[in-house]
Amino acid sequence: MIQANELRKHYQMGTETVHALDGVSFRIDKGEFVAITGSSGSGKSTLMNILGCLDVPTQGEYILNGKNVSSMNKRELARIRNREIGFVFQNFSLLPRMSAWENVELPLLYAGNQEAQDLAKSALEKVGLGERINHEPKQLSGGQCQRVAIARAIVHNPSIILADEPTGNLDSKTSDEIMQIFKDLNLSGRTIILVTHEGDIAIQCKRVIQVKDGKILKDYLNN
Amino acid sequence: MLFWTIVKVSLKSLLANKLRSFLAILGIILGVASVIAMVSIVNGATLSITERIKQMGTNLLIIRPGQGMQRGVASSSNVQTLTLNDASNILNKVKYIKNMAPIVNGNAQAKYMNRNTYATVVGTTLAYFEVRNFQLDEGRLFFQSEINNNAKVAILGSAILEKLFGKGPFLEETIKIKGSNFKVIGSLKTKGDMANMDEQIIIPLTTGMKQVFGITYLRGLDIQVETEEKIDEVEEEITTLLKKLHRIKPEDEPDFSIRNQKEQLENLQATTQTFTLLLGGIAAISLLVGGIGIMNIMLVTVTERTREIGIRKAIGAADQDILQQFLIEASIISGLGGVFGILVGIGISIGIESIFPTFSTKVEYSSIVISFVFSAMVGIFFGYYPAQKASALNPIDALRYE
Ligand SMILES: Nc1ncnc2c1ncn2[C@@H]1O[C@H](COP(=O)(O)OP(=O)(O)O)[C@@H](O)[C@H]1O
Ligand SMILES: [Mg+2]
Numbered sequence: 001m002i003q004a005n006e007l008r009k010h011y012q013m014g015t016e017t018v019h020a021l022d023g024v025s026f027r028i029d030k031g032e033f034v035a036i037t038g039s040s041g042s043g044k045s046t047l048m049n050i051l052g053c054l055d056v057p058t059q060g061e062y063i064l065n066g067k068n069v070s071s072m073n074k075r076e077l078a079r080i081r082n083r084e085i086g087f088v089f090q091n092f093s094l095l096p097r098m099s100a101w102e103n104v105e106l107p108l109l110y111a112g113n114q115e116a117q118d119l120a121k122s123a124l125e126k127v128g129l130g131e132r133i134n135h136e137p138k139q140l141s142g143g144q145c146q147r148v149a150i151a152r153a154i155v156h157n158p159s160i161i162l163a164d165e166p167t168g169n170l171d172s173k174t175s176d177e178i179m180q181i182f183k184d185l186n187l188s189g190r191t192i193i194l195v196t197h198e199g200d201i202a203i204q205c206k207r208v209i210q211v212k213d214g215k216i217l218k219d220y221l222n223n
Numbered sequence: 224m225l226f227w228t229i230v231k232v233s234l235k236s237l238l239a240n241k242l243r244s245f246l247a248i249l250g251i252i253l254g255v256a257s258v259i260a261m262v263s264i265v266n267g268a269t270l271s272i273t274e275r276i277k278q279m280g281t282n283l284l285i286i287r288p289g290q291g292m293q294r295g296v297a298s299s300s301n302v303q304t305l306t307l308n309d310a311s312n313i314l315n316k317v318k319y320i321k322n323m324a325p326i327v328n329g330n331a332q333a334k335y336m337n338r339n340t341y342a343t344v345v346g347t348t349l350a351y352f353e354v355r356n357f358q359l360d361e362g363r364l365f366f367q368s369e370i371n372n373n374a375k376v377a378i379l380g381s382a383i384l385e386k387l388f389g390k391g392p393f394l395e396e397t398i399k400i401k402g403s404n405f406k407v408i409g410s411l412k413t414k415g416d417m418a419n420m421d422e423q424i425i426i427p428l429t430t431g432m433k434q435v436f437g438i439t440y441l442r443g444l445d446i447q448v449e450t451e452e453k454i455d456e457v458e459e460e461i462t463t464l465l466k467k468l469h470r471i472k473p474e475d476e477p478d479f480s481i482r483n484q485k486e487q488l489e490n491l492q493a494t495t496q497t498f499t500l501l502l503g504g505i506a507a508i509s510l511l512v513g514g515i516g517i518m519n520i521m522l523v524t525v526t527e528r529t530r531e532i533g534i535r536k537a538i539g540a541a542d543q544d545i546l547q548q549f550l551i552e553a554s555i556i557s558g559l560g561g562v563f564g565i566l567v568g569i570g571i572s573i574g575i576e577s578i579f580p581t582f583s584t585k586v587e588y589s590s591i592v593i594s595f596v597f598s599a600m601v602g603i604f605f606g607y608y609p610a611q612k613a614s615a616l617n618p619i620d621a622l623r624y625e
Contacts, residue, residue, distance in 0.1 A: 054537055055618075075543075078536065079539070081538065081618075082539020093534045093537070095534060109228045110541070
């Protein structure tokens with residue numbers, strides 16, 4: 001389902017070239033639950049952004065559901081982000097001044113989906129926020145915001161959910177609740193890839209890919 | 224994304240920043256309102272001047288002996304070239320003449336009891352009332368027999384009536400004009416125009432020629448042409464005919480002048496058109512400034528909302544969606560500005576009319592349409608650059624923006 005071949009991402013900083021990704025290859029199949037770990041600055045977010053079609057690699061090939069994403073134009077990439085990927089950010093990235101409901105609706109509106117309201121409501125119920133659909137982000141706690149963000153990521157029923165440090169801004173109890181949602185989603189068949197630098201989050205995932213200096217250091221299964 | 228959803232989203236973000244949106248809208252309101260108000264003032268002035276010119280009579284050709292008309296004051300009083308023979312020749316040989324009034328006139332003192340005043344005494348025929356569009360107020364017009372028999376009867380303009388009789392009875396009273404007695408048989412309705420038309424005393428032509436002024440020639444011929452289209456043609460024919468009668472070569476200057484009312488109106492129109500363009504142009508510049516205001520605010524908005532744009536792109540908004548959203552926001556600003564500008568503009572022109580009663584204004588529908596369309600275009604034009612800038616942002620750069 002995901003095939004990464006020799007992905008590289010270079011940033012030119014003055015005379016120096018930063019190799020944020022330095023030749024990364026792996027394959028992730030449908031239904032997997034993968035943690036990408038590594039210390040700060042190791043290239044996790046860079047990798048995640050490429051997998052989420054938010055960024056393009058300098059070199060290498062990324063194949064998603066049989067399609068070569070590396071050769072797509074902006075419009076096609078927007079469509080992939082809209083239909084096939086759900087992305088959860090560390091800082092929630094909800095739109096201010098819009099209710100939870102409207103935030104979750106948004107991907108469907110961009111897709112021209114006529115049932116946006118109903119689908120958004122049931123997605124919010126799925127993450128346990130059925131009662132607070134009319135609240136704006138500033139009226140919600142961090143954990144609740146992240147639930148809204150997850151609802152937004154799953155509302156269009158994507159094949160893959162990507163999450164970059166989804167628990168990074170949350171306390172440990174809330175983190176556990178959020179992890180539980182991801183586990184449930186994985187149990188219902190969705191592929192989940194999340195970035196974390198916390199060992200006790202990584203250990204809850206089925207597979208761990210450890211990154212260091214833009215390269216894969218280890219790739220192993222938890223049992 | 225569905226169009227109405229984008230409109231909703233745009234409205235929401237405009238409402239989220241009420242003061243700023245209002246200021247942007249205000250710029251357009253002022254622009255549109257000033258276009259409409261300015262044009263309505265020029266328009267109203269044109270109309271009231273046109274009205275006054277038309278009050279002098281419609282489809283009018285005014286013939287005077289001599290060349291003095293151009294210098295304003297008629298120096299024609301001692302020129303003896305225009306005669307009753309000319310008048311009957313014109314009437315017989317030129318087509319499309321509806322009415323013709325031969326005129327002898329001059330200033331004279333009029334007296335009633337111990338009151339007296341200076342008046343323009345006009346000796347003429349019944350046609351004069353039609354040609355000059357005079358309405359009888361009280362009494363009667365001349366009988367034909369009175370004109371034939373140089374009867375000493377007079378019809379008073381409203382200003383003269385007021386001066387000689389005040390509010391008192393006047394019909395069948397006797398007044399003195401240049402020392403001889405005249406019977407007042409009627410009065411005219413007020414015209415209230417600029418040419419002192421209300422300060423006339425009208426007497427039969429023959430009486431005027433023989434008794435009052437003692438002349439055998441005419442001081443003028445007022446002609447009403449059947450239709451407006453024929454005025455120029457009739458003027459030309461009369462010129463040719465009079466030159467022939469006066470033995471003047473066609474290429475030489477005539478010994479008479481003809482004032483063409485249509486020409487006057489056309490000159491007026493040309494002048495006011497210039498004014499409309501000038502004032503409308505100045506107002507249009509303020510509309511343009513309003514447009515720059517929109518651009519300014521949209522640019523700030525784009526910078527401020529970079530993260531929002533990033534988020535929208537991350538969840539699947541295409542460049543097109545973002546472009547549309549920002550364009551629609553700009554259009555809403557200019558559209559609302561346009562609508563309120565029209566209302567304010569109409570309000571201003573009504574207000575001017577009620578504060579200054581001598582001023583008349585008329586809102587031109589075309590100025591409403593033009594300024595609205597122009598303001599919408601200004602919004603889209605000046606909104607496009609910021610919108611384009613927003614839509615071209617890279618999702619990841621936009622998301623990282625602090
Ligand atoms: N836009 C950028 N410009 C320059 N360098 C960048 C940029 N983004 C990331 N980097 C660099 O690439 C490396 C990997 O960054 P990142 O993927 O964010 O690491 P992680 O998410 O693992 O902390 C870091 O050294 C970082 O400084
Ligand atoms: Mg990171």
